Amino acid sequence: MSGSRTAEIVKEASMLKQKTMIAANYDLLAGAQATGRRVVSTFVPGNLNELIMCFDMVNNLPEINAIQNGMRKKSGPLIQEAEKRGHSEDVCAYVKADLGMIARGNIGPDGRALPPPDLLLLSYTGCFTFMKWFELLRQHYKCETAMLHVPYEGEGHATKAMIAYVVKQLREEVIPKLERASGTKFDIDRLRENLRESARAEEDFVWVLESAKHRPSPIDAYFGGVYYIGPIFTAFRGTADATDYYRLLRSEIAQRIEAGAGPITPDGKAHPERYRLVVEGPPSWPSFHEFWKMFYDEGAVVVASTYTKVGGLYDLGFRHDPDRPLESLAEYCLGCYTNRNLPSRIDLIEQYMADYQADGLLINSIKSCNSFSAGQLLMLREIERRTGKPAAFIETDLVDPRYFSPANVRNRLESYLQMIEQKRGAIAAAAA
């Protein structure tokens, strides 16, 4: 983004707060070796931030580093670096961006060296690649690894046996390893307090997501949504900072609703809302703003998205529960979006289409994310069949810039929006 354009961007207080929070976490990481703070690397889906905080460890999230590098347009050379070192062009670009970054001195997205982790907390939730990713990191760092295997909800729900399995792993494998790595004894009351704090933020977070039911929607629940999920999906869930962030965000959005305003975009205010879409799949990070602009230039607003559920499905009612701390963490991990079976995912999208009065579904299919992508073409057919509304398919990648073709994406999006118009016209004609 050019400097002049940066100057035009409207920054709300919540945006500035989040930026400060992220920068502070990178400060902690950059200073970890000097301050002696222990570092844990872990994943976004099924992350155990409240638990990690009990051990005063700093949370390093390789996915977030890959995303940040992607948004700063640094990921392409890192991916190529990993491929030069024998990693297949076919596999997850997050993994390669991370491994490429490590190979080039482990310089983080903010330009400062990231510390080696004291513990790899492998939360195996909703994505097979996570397991291989941390085996690769373990081979490099030779550090302790705690594996938390979260079973897949193959039958569409969590069973008591699954919850018991996760809780036992937390109690007997994960917590002892966190204690060893941090040198801090586990205090369950501290965990309860962190979970109580999480639940406060979760209430406001859900309110934010559901604000998109308004017409016009005051938020973009995909492009804007990825900012809104930032604190709660990463190193801040369970902190007072996260609670404050969501309270602030809620008040800003309440003002937008009051004013009948649409979402804030990088160019300022969005064009008037013409299309309400549900989006399935992660965004393409290296072209994030370009991608978003294609939508808001046409007045297309995303009113619900599945990507904003990878780190928890709070809008279906889940809240972290301080009275059942470990069970609650287990239920959280089990319920993350990509850990749900395909029929449940389709049911959820169908529900969003109705609840958010969407005009259609757009699937952004990600080349290197099979967890999301395998089955999306069936998803598309099913949603069209069940709702009678048009669905469309575009293909990009997470952080590999080679798989983002702007002209192609724009063409598909414009054709799709025309299809929605035609559908509206046909409905209006039939009603007349």
Added chain:
Amino acid sequence: MAASADIIDRCQHIFDDLHFRAARDWKAAVPGRFVVGYMPFYVPRELIHAAGGLPLGVLGGGDQLEVIHGDAYYQSYICRIPRSTLELAVTGRLDFVDAMLFPSTCDVIRNLSGMWKILFPKVRARYFDVPQNFSDHIGGTFYIHELTELRALLAELAAHAVTDDAIRASIALYNENRRLVRAVYALRARMPWQAPAAEVYLLMRAGMVLAVEEHNRMLDAYLEAAAAEKRPMRDNSRVVVTGAFCEQPPLNLIKSIELAGCYIVDDDFLLVNRWEKSDVPAEGDPIAALAGAYLHNSVNMAAKYEPDEERKGLHLVEAVRRTDAEGVIFACPSFCDPALLDRPMLQTVLARHNIPYIAFKYAENSGQMQPIREQAGTFADSIKLWSEP
């Protein structure tokens, strides 16, 4: 005594038959029989057998199936096995299958379990999870629960309880099957010219379709025939092939590797038939025995977590040592996350142990074998010319 060629002819016929007539005939022979399909890499076939069902390995459509419908369900960057498997089902080739099991191989197979539920609602489709924690009281307890749920599903299909005695009897039969499979593999490792890899592969593929009792007889007969026949020994290099545990390589690829001068002395093509490294106890609690075998006595592969970093990849080094192999060929399906993500780690371990390797990718319908032959041939030559004695 049957000649090995006759046995392999029959196996080839079973392999070529994409309508699975052998399994259909088995089902039709006795009213009430049922068939349970499963995808790679592992399901406890003993439970299906104990319930009176036929476990049927569903391993994609190979290079003879034209995929039309299946491609409509998958993007170009997803491997081929799910699309050809859907093709088999959509075209009615699996219409006799009563239930399908999708093991915890990867995200693609995992999601296919849900697709099956939507596309074929009359078929009992189940994602079959296995533990990645290997403590008896943690992963073991969870796995016993998974096995118990599977047992209940099978009892429903059978319309009768699946008794402990029946499971123990099935474990004994599959122990025999594993013993025979290991014997064939041992024969090939000892004298690969007597049991060429393509023959061994076809023999093992037949076991994915036939009832275990019949497959045991077939393996017995092959061992007897192969030992009795004298075949010419070539000056080939000895290699282990790895990475092909899910989507299967075309038969021509296996033949091409051997034609290029490499004897395949170990592989991971069809792991389900030798998943447990030795017998599963056929006494005591049979569900606990199956769980214990999974946790403590099963092979290593990419879809299974290795808790001990120092052990990572050593199974491959051990396979090389055990079979007196001289190198490793990584043959991975395109877009196979587990195999391709694992590959660099395994290569690091092999390099540490001075074991040469090469790598290439394939799809189950790959047709052009010349590059494979050239690569494998060069590898064989380099082993002969440059390896230290």
